[in-house]
Amino acid sequence: xxxxxxxxxxxxxxxxxxxxxxxxxxxxxxxxxxxxxxxxxxxxxxxxxxxxxxxxxxxxxxxxxxxxxxxxxxxxxxxxxxxxxxxxxxxxxxxxxxxxxxxxxxxxxxxxxxxxxxxxxxxxxxxxxxxxxxxxxxxxxxxxxxxxxxxxxxxxxxxxxxxxxxxxxxxxxxxxxxxxxxxxxxxxxxxxxxxxxxxxxxxxxxxxxxxxxxxxxxxxxxxxxxxxxxxxxxxxxxxxxxxxxxxxxxxxxxxxxxxxx
Numbered sequence: 061x062x063x064x065x066x067x068x069x070x071x072x073x074x075x076x077x078x079x080x081x082x083x084x085x086x087x088x089x090x091x092x093x094x095x096x097x098x099x100x101x102x103x104x105x106x107x108x109x110x111x112x113x114x115x116x117x118x119x120x121x122x123x124x125x126x127x128x129x130x131x132x133x134x135x136x137x138x139x140x141x142x143x144x145x146x147x148x149x150x151x152x153x154x155x156x157x158x159x160x161x162x163x164x165x166x167x168x169x170x171x172x173x174x175x176x177x178x179x180x181x182x183x184x185x186x187x188x189x190x191x192x193x194x195x196x197x198x199x200x201x202x203x204x205x206x207x208x209x210x211x212x213x214x215x216x217x218x219x220x221x222x223x224x225x226x227x228x229x230x231x232x233x234x235x236x237x238x239x240x241x242x243x244x245x246x247x248x249x250x251x252x253x254x255x256x257x258x259x260x261x262x263x264x265x266x267x268x269x270x271x272x273x274x275x276x277x278x279x280x281x282x283x284x285x286x287x288x289x290x291x292x293x294x295x296x297x298x299x300x301x302x303x304x305x306x307x308x309x310x311x312x313x314x315x316x317x318x319x320x321x
Contacts, residue, residue: 061120064126064129065123066126067125067163068121068274069124070118070126071109071125072106072130073127073131073143073259074106074128074137074148075104076105077131077203078103078135078136079200079203080200081200081204082200082265083200083232083256084265084267087260102136103135106145108141108145113150113151114150117150117157118154121159122159122160123160123161125151125160127161127163127164128165132165133181134171136168137152138170144174148178152181157181162181162182162183164186167201167205167210169210169212171185171213172216172217175216175220178217178222179220179221179222183222185222186225187211187216187224187226188210188230189207189226189228189230190230190232191232192240192241192244193207193235194207194238198282199273200232211244216224217264218247218248223250225249225252226245228241228252228253228254229254230256231295233256233283233284233291234274234277235274238253238295238299239298242299242305250310250313252314253295253312253314255284255314255316256316257316258285258288271319292315295318296313298315
């Protein structure tokens with residue numbers, strides 16, 4: 061349980077992630093542990109996280125917990141180790157649980173396993189999604205759940221009484237169809253819209269993939285990267301129009317600067 065600039069606290073049960081997203085900004089985590097493997101090819105399990113959390117819940121001030129900021133807490137290996145499940149149960153069983161609100165963001169349908177404890181903790185559950193095109197997903201996010209599975213999971217969570225939200229992220233220039241997503245996700249409580257993080261470490265990994273598989277979209281990416289303010293205003297205007305059209309409230313639209321971490 062770590063204090064964060066993004067929210068009050070973050071919990072990351074793993075170092076690394078198995079989803080292999082080509083646009084991931086969290087590769088900087090490798091520096092802190094001198095990791096040589098490519099991002100998406102390693103995963104370190106924080107096996108003592110649930111035990112450490114017991115004391116942290118007691119000593120930390122009340123606040124909001126976001127799971128997770130630099131990994132997916134339902135990365136495939138979670139099915140074996142159940143660290144996320146143990147963390148949630150630790151909070152649920154803590155006398156200090158009412159000090160904290162909890163938000164979960166994932167790309168994995170494995171979260172269905174934990175609907176019971178999510179409901180008990182009154183968690184906000186979100187799914188990251190940037191396209192409905194499975195062919196794109198298999199290239200950009202090769203190990204993540206397919207879009208239809210993410211949407212199905214959110215709908216099932218809502219049926220269970222869990223508050224759900226959409227995290228439209230990242231908006232991939234020329235690829236992400238915002239209208240399709242707003243229409244498909246309008247059953248959610250609200251939506252975030254996040255632009256692509258264009259820091260150098262992301263662009264160096266992503267652009268060869270775009271050039272190889274989506275060469276016709278290179279101009280769209282070039283515009284977004286080289287004219288960030290204009291592109292942000294374009295996306296913002298469209299999102300606000302779609303908010304009214306489909307009744308899906310936009311919580312915020314996130315932009316990034318291009319500074320590397």
